[in-house]
Amino acid sequence: MEEFKNIELDDSKSEYLYIQLYRIIKRKIIDNELKPNSKLPSVRKFSEILNINKTTIVKAYKMLEDGNYIYKKVGSGTYIYDISTNEEYIDSKYIEYSRNKINLGSGIPSEELFPVEDFKESINYVLDKYKGKAFGYQDSKGDESLRKMIFKIFIKEKMDITTNQIQIISGAQQGIDLVSKALLNAGDFVMTESPTYTGAIAIFKSRGCQFTTINIDYSGIDFEEFERKVIQYRPKLFFTMPNFQNPTGYTYSEEEKLKVLELSKKYSFYIVEDDYSSELNFSNIKIKTLKELDKNERVIYIKSFSKIFLPGLRLGYLIVPEVLEKKISSAKHSTDIYTSGLIQKTFEVFLKDEKWAKQFDLIYEMFKQKYYIATDVFKNHLPDNVKLNKPNGGVNFWLELNENVDTNKLYDYLLKKNIIIAPGNVFYLNNKKSNSIRISVASVEKDKLREYLIVFCDSLKNYLQNERETKKIQVL
Amino acid sequence: MEEFKNIELDDSKSEYLYIQLYRIIKRKIIDNELKPNSKLPSVRKFSEILNINKTTIVKAYKMLEDGNYIYKKVGSGTYIYDISTNEEYIDSKYIEYSRNKINLGSGIPSEELFPVEDFKESINYVLDKYKGKAFGYQDSKGDESLRKMIFKIFIKEKMDITTNQIQIISGAQQGIDLVSKALLNAGDFVMTESPTYTGAIAIFKSRGCQFTTINIDYSGIDFEEFERKVIQYRPKLFFTMPNFQNPTGYTYSEEEKLKVLELSKKYSFYIVEDDYSSELNFSNIKIKTLKELDKNERVIYIKSFSKIFLPGLRLGYLIVPEVLEKKISSAKHSTDIYTSGLIQKTFEVFLKDEKWAKQFDLIYEMFKQKYYIATDVFKNHLPDNVKLNKPNGGVNFWLELNENVDTNKLYDYLLKKNIIIAPGNVFYLNNKKSNSIRISVASVEKDKLREYLIVFCDSLKNYLQNERETKKIQVL
Numbered sequence: 001m002e003e004f005k006n007i008e009l010d011d012s013k014s015e016y017l018y019i020q021l022y023r024i025i026k027r028k029i030i031d032n033e034l035k036p037n038s039k040l041p042s043v044r045k046f047s048e049i050l051n052i053n054k055t056t057i058v059k060a061y062k063m064l065e066d067g068n069y070i071y072k073k074v075g076s077g078t079y080i081y082d083i084s085t086n087e088e089y090i091d092s093k094y095i096e097y098s099r100n101k102i103n104l105g106s107g108i109p110s111e112e113l114f115p116v117e118d119f120k121e122s123i124n125y126v127l128d129k130y131k132g133k134a135f136g137y138q139d140s141k142g143d144e145s146l147r148k149m150i151f152k153i154f155i156k157e158k159m160d161i162t163t164n165q166i167q168i169i170s171g172a173q174q175g176i177d178l179v180s181k182a183l184l185n186a187g188d189f190v191m192t193e194s195p196t197y198t199g200a201i202a203i204f205k206s207r208g209c210q211f212t213t214i215n216i217d218y219s220g221i222d223f224e225e226f227e228r229k230v231i232q233y234r235p236k237l238f239f240t241m242p243n244f245q246n247p248t249g250y251t252y253s254e255e256e257k258l259k260v261l262e263l264s265k266k267y268s269f270y271i272v273e274d275d276y277s278s279e280l281n282f283s284n285i286k287i288k289t290l291k292e293l294d295k296n297e298r299v300i301y302i303k304s305f306s307k308i309f310l311p312g313l314r315l316g317y318l319i320v321p322e323v324l325e326k327k328i329s330s331a332k333h334s335t336d337i338y339t340s341g342l343i344q345k346t347f348e349v350f351l352k353d354e355k356w357a358k359q360f361d362l363i364y365e366m367f368k369q370k371y372y373i374a375t376d377v378f379k380n381h382l383p384d385n386v387k388l389n390k391p392n393g394g395v396n397f398w399l400e401l402n403e404n405v406d407t408n409k410l411y412d413y414l415l416k417k418n419i420i421i422a423p424g425n426v427f428y429l430n431n432k433k434s435n436s437i438r439i440s441v442a443s444v445e446k447d448k449l450r451e452y453l454i455v456f457c458d459s460l461k462n463y464l465q466n467e468r469e470t471k472k473i474q475v476l
Numbered sequence: 477m478e479e480f481k482n483i484e485l486d487d488s489k490s491e492y493l494y495i496q497l498y499r500i501i502k503r504k505i506i507d508n509e510l511k512p513n514s515k516l517p518s519v520r521k522f523s524e525i526l527n528i529n530k531t532t533i534v535k536a537y538k539m540l541e542d543g544n545y546i547y548k549k550v551g552s553g554t555y556i557y558d559i560s561t562n563e564e565y566i567d568s569k570y571i572e573y574s575r576n577k578i579n580l581g582s583g584i585p586s587e588e589l590f591p592v593e594d595f596k597e598s599i600n601y602v603l604d605k606y607k608g609k610a611f612g613y614q615d616s617k618g619d620e621s622l623r624k625m626i627f628k629i630f631i632k633e634k635m636d637i638t639t640n641q642i643q644i645i646s647g648a649q650q651g652i653d654l655v656s657k658a659l660l661n662a663g664d665f666v667m668t669e670s671p672t673y674t675g676a677i678a679i680f681k682s683r684g685c686q687f688t689t690i691n692i693d694y695s696g697i698d699f700e701e702f703e704r705k706v707i708q709y710r711p712k713l714f715f716t717m718p719n720f721q722n723p724t725g726y727t728y729s730e731e732e733k734l735k736v737l738e739l740s741k742k743y744s745f746y747i748v749e750d751d752y753s754s755e756l757n758f759s760n761i762k763i764k765t766l767k768e769l770d771k772n773e774r775v776i777y778i779k780s781f782s783k784i785f786l787p788g789l790r791l792g793y794l795i796v797p798e799v800l801e802k803k804i805s806s807a808k809h810s811t812d813i814y815t816s817g818l819i820q821k822t823f824e825v826f827l828k829d830e831k832w833a834k835q836f837d838l839i840y841e842m843f844k845q846k847y848y849i850a851t852d853v854f855k856n857h858l859p860d861n862v863k864l865n866k867p868n869g870g871v872n873f874w875l876e877l878n879e880n881v882d883t884n885k886l887y888d889y890l891l892k893k894n895i896i897i898a899p900g901n902v903f904y905l906n907n908k909k910s911n912s913i914r915i916s917v918a919s920v921e922k923d924k925l926r927e928y929l930i931v932f933c934d935s936l937k938n939y940l941q942n943e944r945e946t947k948k949i950q951v952l
Contacts, residue, residue, distance in 0.1 A: 016772070019772075019773070022798075022799065023798070026798070063799045064799075066799050066800070066803075067798075067799045067800065067801070067802050067803065068802055068803065069802075108613055111608035111609050111611050111612035111613075112608050113608065114607075114608035114610075114611045116603055116607045116608055116610075119603070120600065120603045123599060123603075124596065124600070127592055127595070127596045127599075131590075131592045132587035132588050132589065132590035132592055132788075133587050134590075134592075134788075135587050135590045135786070135787060135788025135789065136587035136787075136788055137584055137587075137787075137788070138788075170646065170812050170816075171812055171813060173810070173811065173812050173813045174811065174812040177810065177811050177812070181682050185662065185684060186661065186662035186663075186684055187662075199809075199810060199813075202806070202809070202810040203810045203811075206657050206807070206810060208661060208662055208684075296492070297495070310611070311611060311612075311613075312608075312610070312611025312612055312613070312614075312816075312817055312818070313611065313816075314812070314814075314815075314816045322498075322499070322502075322543075323498070323539045323540075323542050323543045324542070324543065325543070326543050326544055326545075327542075327543065327544070330678070331682070333675075333678070334649070334653065334675060334678040334679045334682060335649065335650065335653050335679075335811070336646050336647055336649050336650040336653070336790070336812075337647060337649045337675075338790075339790075340646075340788075340789075340790045340816065340819065341788055342788070343816065343819075
């Protein structure tokens with residue numbers, strides 16, 4: 001309790017004592033002076049230490065709890081929250097740490113790939129041509145000529161939908177948010193893959209939803225379990241990334257895709273397909289999206305232009321069943337009214353002038369080379385007791401370690417060696433322990449990838465070696 | 477029932493019959509062939525007319541209901557929804573209709589005022605200086621140097637907060653959405669002004685909230701009622717526009733502002749202050765925002781740069797109490813990860829180069845002139861039995877008509893004369909009947925404003941005159 005005795009509150013300040021106390025403790029948590037999961041004094045004890053009213057402590061604790069800095073265990077006391085494991089911050093953390101580090105943790109491509117000159121040309125064209133109108137009020141659904149252009153370039157040949165079913169969004173994350181607002185209420189069940197993209201989980205949680213999950217496993221989807229869970233929980237929707245799933249890289253077979261569609265029809269749930277990277281197919285096997293196979297308007301399809309091909313643009317689209325068009329555009333309206341008209345118009349010009357096609361080829365070719373570098377390095381350098389299920393494309397590789405490996409400790413060990421990975425637990429509901437890790441080739445420069453991946457494999461080997469020896473010593 | 481007999485479904489198509497039927501009815505509703513609030517045949521009757529299975533009708537009706545095209549009245553039947561009164565579409569409707577019309581309905585300034593050349597200069601500077609980095613990953617909270625710039629220009633002299641409390645948002649609407657996600661759960665009570673901005677209501681409804689309201693009236697706020705309702709409903713937050721309130725134009729006195737703050741402290745609710753237009757003060761009375769007066773971190777302050785001064789930019793900021801910083805930035809992360817880095821950087825440069833100051837002066841001066849034109853026209857041309865409570869600034873004027881005037885009929889009448897107004901009911905919870913209308917000077921060109929407002933006043937006079945005569949005839 002020593003660390004609490006030197007807290008000084010100033011009665012003469014206009015600021016309330018409880019706010020002063022709140023600020024001091026918060027600062028200690030952020031500065032890691034108060035360690036995660038360590039215990040705070042009880043209200044009675046603390047009020048004695050500081051010689052102040054109990055109410056002041058209660059109020060300060062309430063503020064800290066509201067801000068997710070501390071948590072209470074019934075009958076046990078008040079503890080410091082581990083702010084570093086907050087899953088929503090994982091991705092930004094990886095970016096933040098990544099200066100001068102080997103970043104195999106982030107799935108977001110580096111910004112150097114952005115076609116600045118082409119984009120600049122398009123944006124200046126738009127500003128000259130449309131002037132202030134580029135900033136005029138937009139339909140919540142999105143600019144009609146952009147939607148027509150998207151239809152022409154990406155959809156016409158593949159899917160039997162109308163331009164009206166296209167909803168412009170400010171990135172895939174917003175897509176998931178809009179679908180949640182349109183379809184989900186507190187208490188509803190959502191089915192997700194396990195592991196999955198936790199940014200989606202965060203949204204569903206924020207709607208007050210409950211979860212049921214289906215395991216993603218390279219031996220295939222267990223549809224008996226799938227159907228049993230659907231019957232038991234009656235989920236409103238199934239959130240899936242059927243091609244190069246994040247984080248596992250798994251791709252559903254066409255048979256599995258049809259089975260999911262069949263079940264969605266039979267049990268009337270929607271499928272939310274986050275098509276994160278289906279273009280990055282480096283195998284000879286043709287793959288289709290669920291939306292292409294959907295004959296019954298069960299799939300809500302989410303596509304971001306900015307995740308892989310134009311990182312940072314914050315633009316994408318949804319394809320929504322006709323029956324949901326209005327609900328989704330209402331949700332967009334109440335979320336942020338409309339997506340920047342300037343960005344929409346600029347992207348339309350970018351598409352029309354075939355700058356997109358050029359950028360697409362560039363990025364595809366680069367990721368293809370990265371994919372071959374990674375599969376080659378893993379084949380030759382991975383330790384024996386690490387299993388890679390080779391994906392057919394995408395940017396992620398999912399490595400399974402021995403069951404007894406603590407991947408969070410591994411994460412800390414590698415971080416000290418300036419290597420960032422994503423430990424498996426961040427992709428599970430409630431941060432469940434996992435003996436897998438995700439290696440992403442998205443943000444490392446292509447020319448450095450081979451060297452970096454070899455360094456990673458060697459460090460992994462060292463860690464596993466050390467761990468075995470430590471264990472032996474413990475046994476002795 | 478004649479209109480239903482000629483419906484033809486095609487059994488040989490791959491499309492299900494119920495989807496065919498759904499599409500046909502939907503088309504008829506959109507084309508206004510089926511009128512709002514008219515009745516659809518019962519399931520039994522309809523299945524006889526079309527000679528198809530009842531289940532097909534049930535399924536088609538279900539889809540139409542999901543899409544808000546039809547609604548059921550228990551014990552009475554199924555009716556066509558009036559899609560034109562959907563409050564979320566009102567604003568976009570006013571814009572849509574406004575080509576070649578006198579648009580006194582929309583509160584959004586016309587796009588001609590956008591400083592395209594200055595903006596173009598800033599955006600090109602950013603693209604040249606930062607290249608791809610302008611598109612790099614951003615903190616969910618927003619670009620730090622933009623936040624510092626906002627602090628320096630807008631906040632330093634006025635409020636005792638830190639840069640950390642500033643959260644960048646893609647417009648005010650998103651601000652309300654983030655606050656809702658951070659603070660509200662299904663079933664929670666929200667207190668709003670009545671009338672109010674219905675875009676906020678839509679968000680709170682979407683969170684499953686319940687409502688209690690406080691009347692906005694130029695005779696002052698009834699704080700007895702306010703406190704009674706707070707005690708009864710224990711709202712989590714109070715949504716308010718204390719300066720030049722939308723739609724009424726009412727400004728709280730400083731005493732009233734302090735009273736609201738006092739109650740928020742006493743009963744621990746947050747105040748969400750949508751500072752829509754406090755800069756547009758054309759009186760000699762200095763006004764303050766609630767946030768400036770807030771000593772207890774009870775106010776969440778929402779500011780959009782794009783509503784008045786840079787229409788269409790989609791950028792703004794929140795000031796959040798320290799205790800909510802993390803919750804709000806988490807909500808931003810799960811909503812759309814971050815606001816376009818390009819727009820953030822460009823706006824920072826726009827601020828730094830004092831282009832903002834220039835634009836501000838231009839817009840302020842223009843709205844001031846509009847305000848004086850409007851007050852002058854209303855003074856001399858409003859019919860006797862129409863009451864204007866003169867606001868001290870802003871862009872909206874709230875006209876009270878006789879109690880028995882149906883402002884929706886008035887809306888239709890004026891629309892036929894190419895004049896668009898906003899009937900009062902759209903600003904009330906559940907579209908409550910209102911005998912007031914909102915006249916906004918935002919989107920009409922300054923040089924045409926006098927003429928247009930006189931035309932409006934004359935048309936209003938005619939309408940009221942005709943109405944009185946019709947009533948007389950009915951009495952005779």
